[in-house]
Amino acid sequence: MTMHFPPTLLLNADFQPLSYLPLSTLGWKDAMKAVVEETHVVVANYDIDVRSTKSSIKLPSVLALRTYCPQNDPGFTRFNVFLRDKFICQYCAARFKADDLTFDHVIPRTQGGKTTWLNIASACHICNGLKAGRTPKEAGMPLLRAPYEPSAYELKDRGRAFPPSYLHETWNDYLYWDSPLEA
Numbered sequence: 001m002t003m004h005f006p007p008t009l010l011l012n013a014d015f016q017p018l019s020y021l022p023l024s025t026l027g028w029k030d031a032m033k034a035v036v037e038e039t040h041v042v043v044a045n046y047d048i049d050v051r052s053t054k055s056s057i058k059l060p061s062v063l064a065l066r067t068y069c070p071q072n073d074p075g076f077t078r079f080n081v082f083l084r085d086k087f088i089c090q091y092c093a094a095r096f097k098a099d100d101l102t103f104d105h106v107i108p109r110t111q112g113g114k115t116t117w118l119n120i121a122s123a124c125h126i127c128n129g130l131k132a133g134r135t136p137k138e139a140g141m142p143l144l145r146a147p148y149e150p151s152a153y154e155l156k157d158r159g160r161a162f163p164p165s166y167l168h169e170t171w172n173d174y175l176y177w178d179s180p181l182e183a
Helices: 028-037 078-084 125-131 152-159
Strands: 008-011 040-051 056-065 101-105 120-124
Touching: 008 028, 028 040, 028 056, 078 101, 078 120, 078 152, 101 125, 120 125
Parallel strands: 008 056
Antiparallel strands: 040 056, 101 120
């Protein structure tokens, strides 16, 4: 029989989420392992008992790391580029889901452009196709904002504009959501 338990919110040792988007959570098995091995601090519990043949333990709803994990420079990933650009096409200004956005090389690879923070912009499929292998100037398609390398703090803050569908009441003291329109 497969168990379906809610996720556990994972906080850094300063009681801030490690990330907002995706929200830092653990599955129930990893959360229970952290409790049993005492690698994390239990901050709050669900009213759910997880039982084994020898014991019963409350499922944690919020866990915190015992040691602070520094927020390093963010990794250059497709998702982080979209998050930096707020899931907005940098050409037509429309907002999209991540699956509907593409990487656009501002200086095309055919012209020596590299795949870096400073040369990649989020673009919808239509705008990326219209721009094709040209620069924004050549295509007559100015960027809303020039690409740049965001800080880990900025990406974490950006993620606050996109609350997940599941939020347990015990998480409210640790999560502060922005309005998506203000982000």
